[in-house]
Amino acid sequence: MTSAANPLGAHVGEHPGEPNLADPGLVSDPFGGYGAIREHGAVTRGRYFDGTPVWLVTRFDDVLTVLNDRRFANDPLSVPGQETDTTAAYAAEALGLPEQFVPYLLGNLLRKDPPDHTRLRRLVSRAFTVRRVSELRPRVELIAEDLLDRLPDHAEDGVVDLIEHFAYPLPITVICELVGIPEQDRPRWREWGAALVSLRPEPFADAIRAIVEHVHALVLERRAAPTGDLLSGLVRARDEDDRLTDTELVTMVLTLVLAGHETTAHLIGNGVEALLAHPDQRAALQADPGLLPDAVHELMRRCGPVHLTRLRYATEDVELAGTLVRRGDVVQPVLVAANSDPRRYSAPDRLDLSRERGGHGEGHLGFGHGAHYCLGAALARQEGEVAFGSLLRRYPDLSPAVPPEKLARVPVPGSWRLTSLPVRL
Ligand code: HEM
Numbered sequence: 369m370t371s372a373a374n375p376l377g378a379h380v381g382e383h384p385g386e387p388n389l390a391d392p393g394l395v396s397d398p399f400g401g402y403g404a405i406r407e408h409g410a411v412t413r414g415r416y417f418d419g420t421p422v423w424l425v426t427r428f429d430d431v432l433t434v435l436n437d438r439r440f441a442n443d444p445l446s447v448p449g450q451e452t453d454t455t456a457a458y459a460a461e462a463l464g465l466p467e468q469f470v471p472y473l474l475g476n477l478l479r480k481d482p483p484d485h486t487r488l489r490r491l492v493s494r495a496f497t498v499r500r501v502s503e504l505r506p507r508v509e510l511i512a513e514d515l516l517d518r519l520p521d522h523a524e525d526g527v528v529d530l531i532e533h534f535a536y537p538l539p540i541t542v543i544c545e546l547v548g549i550p551e552q553d554r555p556r557w558r559e560w561g562a563a564l565v566s567l568r569p570e571p572f573a574d575a576i577r578a579i580v581e582h583v584h585a586l587v588l589e590r591r592a593a594p595t596g597d598l599l600s601g602l603v604r605a606r607d608e609d610d611r612l613t614d615t616e617l618v619t620m621v622l623t624l625v626l627a628g629h630e631t632t633a634h635l636i637g638n639g640v641e642a643l644l645a646h647p648d649q650r651a652a653l654q655a656d657p658g659l660l661p662d663a664v665h666e667l668m669r670r671c672g673p674v675h676l677t678r679l680r681y682a683t684e685d686v687e688l689a690g691t692l693v694r695r696g697d698v699v700q701p702v703l704v705a706a707n708s709d710p711r712r713y714s715a716p717d718r719l720d721l722s723r724e725r726g727g728h729g730e731g732h733l734g735f736g737h738g739a740h741y742c743l744g745a746a747l748a749r750q751e752g753e754v755a756f757g758s759l760l761r762r763y764p765d766l767s768p769a770v771p772p773e774k775l776a777r778v779p780v781p782g783s784w785r786l787t788s789l790p791v792r793l
Contacts, residue, residue, distance in 0.1 A: 387424070389676070389700070389781040390417035396777075398675050398784065399717070402426055402705035410689035414700065416679065417781050418458045422698045423691065426705035428712035428733070430689045434701050435737040440680035442740060446481045447681050447696050455679075464569040469576050471615050476623040478678045478740060485739065491605055491612060492620065493743065495546065495598050501746040504546070508751055511541050512758045519763075519793060527769040530789040534759065535636035536629070539751055543628030543744075547621060548590070548597030553582065561630050565780055583618045598624070624744075632748045634673035634785040636755045639664075641775065641789055642671050642719055643756065644768045649721050654760050663721040664752040665730045670719050672734030675704035676782035704784070706733045763793045 387394060387405060394401040405412050406426035414424040425434055434440050444453050459465050459473055477489055494500065515534050522533045536558065544554050560579050563571035587603055594600040599621060605611040612620070643650040653659050680699040685692060693699060708716040713723075725731030730749075735742035742748070759766065769790035778785040 386413045386415060388415040388417065388419075392779075395779050395781050398704045399708060402675075402702050403708060406702075406705040406709060411691040411693070416698065416700065418455070418462065420454060420679075420698055422679065422700040423688075423693055424700050424702055425688070426702045426709070427689070428706040428709040431701040431703065431706040431733055432737055433688065434680055434699055435677070435733070435740070437686070438739075439683050439686050440699055441481045441683050442485070442678060442680060443479055443481045444679075444681050447683050450681075450696060462569065463567065464573045465576060466573065469573070469580060472580050472619050472622065473576055475615060475619045477620075477743070478623075482739075488612065488616060488620065489743065491602065492598065492624065495601075496743050496747055498746045501750055504542070504747070505750060505754070507545070508538075508542055508754045509758065512538055512754050513762075516758060516762045523793065526792050527790045528793060530640055530759075530791050531633070531637045531786055532788065534755070535640070535789070536633045538636065538755055539632035539748075540629040542747070542751060543625055543632075546598055546747075547624055547628075548586070548595060548599035549625060550586075556582070557625055557629070561626050564626065565630060565778065565783065565785075567780065579622050580618055583621045584614075586621070587614075587617060628744050628747070630785075631673050632744075632751050634783070635664075635668065635671075635748060635752050637786045637789050638671035638673060638784060639667040639752060639756055640759065640766075640791075641768075641772075641786060642667060643760075644766070644791070645772055646719050649719055650760070653721060653756070654764060657757050657761070659721055660753040660757050661749070662723075662725075663756060664749050665725060665732060666719065666721045666723050667752065667756075668730070668734040668749075669707045669713075669723075669732035671784065672703070672707070672732070673784050674734065674782070675702065675784055677701045677703060677736055678740075703733050703736070765793075767792050 387401070391401070405424055410427050410430055412424045412426070414422050416422050425431055441447065444450055444455065453474070456470050456474055459470050460467055465473060477485060480488060515537055519528050519533055522528050540554055540558055544557065549557060556578070560575040563575035566572070586599060590600045590603045591607065594603065602612070602617050602620060606614065606617050643653065653663050680701065682693045682695055682697045682699060684695050687693070706712070710716050723731070735745040735748070769792050775789065776787045778787055
């Protein structure tokens with residue numbers, strides 16, 4: 369079968385009134401919007417924001433099934449008979465990305481299937497195990513303390529933006545130290561990250577171009593003078609063992625740095641916002657810092673920053689919760705809906721830091737599940753624990769400087785990010 373006869377998502381079809389992920393209502397109120405879709409039916413027709421027809425999967429058990437089932441691939445080209453990658457065309461056309469840069473954008477772990485996924489993930493997974501991450505804890509604590517020391521210097525009329533001066537700098541410093549991005553280059557990564565998240569064509573293409581150039585230059589530096597950082601390890605894997613290509617190396621570095629800071633920054637921002645809005649929960653946490661690991665699980669469930677996984681592609685016909693998903697169909701697991709599914713949680717909309725997780729590990733799907741489960745989950749959780757713990761200890765009277773309805777979010781489908789979080793210390 370040719371790709372023309374089997375365009376991705378063809379069987380999902382077009383239906384008037386179906387939700388599009390870019391609908392302003394879904395972007396501004398994903399909890400209500402996706403909640404309604406979840407209660408309407410287990411598997412629902414919808415549109416990805418580039419217009420591709422997708423199946424929206426919103427209930428906890430069904431999202432788990434999709435993320436665990438190898439018949440749902442992450443690379444559209446894994447679908448038998450599929451010859452073109454429409455998302456690549458979208459990246460090139462809608463985002464104005466010159467063709468030679470598309471592989472850097474789309475060649476990351478989240479778009480790979482075995483055997484490439486297994487090979488590439490193995491190269492970096494050891495750096496992110498719970499044990500290795502726990503060795504970094506004292507350093508993460510030190511970085512947090514240093515930022516907290518300086519918070520009062522940033523106050524204007526007693527008000528500090530926590531996103532700008534704490535939630536962002538903590539994770540970007542941690543991941544850049546781990547990977548090996550020099551200190552003077554970190555502010556640029558932050559700007560590039562913001563340009564990519566915005567999905568605005570010109571800044572997007574410029575950012576990818578600049579990142580690729582920058583990482584290539586760093587690779588040359590490490591090749592000449594290796595250090596103990598992750599980048600040096602990847603250069604060695606490239607040069608000595610031929611375990612990855614140059615493009616894969618650069619893509620891995622940009623994936624780790626970008627995935628490693630934007631997301632965690634907004635877990636911290638959303639988490640602090642939620643704690644300030646729930647004085648009883650905050651008081652419980654301040655009284656018992658032993659509650660921190662549970663608190664991070666619950667804050668991830670209730671206000672995790674990533675609401676949608678990457679798309680999945682059915683490599684064969686699959687029956688999913690009573691719906692026939694045909695080969696080539698595109699599936700969008702909706703984490704935000706799964707994490708508040710009343711079939712899975714009692715009083716799902718309540719923030720309850722001591723919530724029973726029912727023996728299911730972290731008890732939410734905010735880091736995904738299965739083969740593509742977030743590589744940096746242990747690191748992000750630890751940064752969350754350190755951030756919430758140290759902030760509330762150092763500034764026990766922390767209070768919001770604006771009412772909740774005045775807080776603005778970045779209007780991008782699938783992510784839940786505050787533009788700023790003004791507080792009084
Ligand atoms: C994958 C969320 C922090 C690196 C994922 C996925 C989710 C996620 C939902 C799976 C997506 C899918 O299956 O389509 C988050 C959240 C974070 C966070 C909410 C912070 C609170 C980090 C950090 C790193 C990282 C600190 C740094 C290394 C990755 C990578 C993948 C991934 C490389 C792809 C894994 C694969 O495809 O095998 N993340 N992440 N993430 N995350 Fe995270």
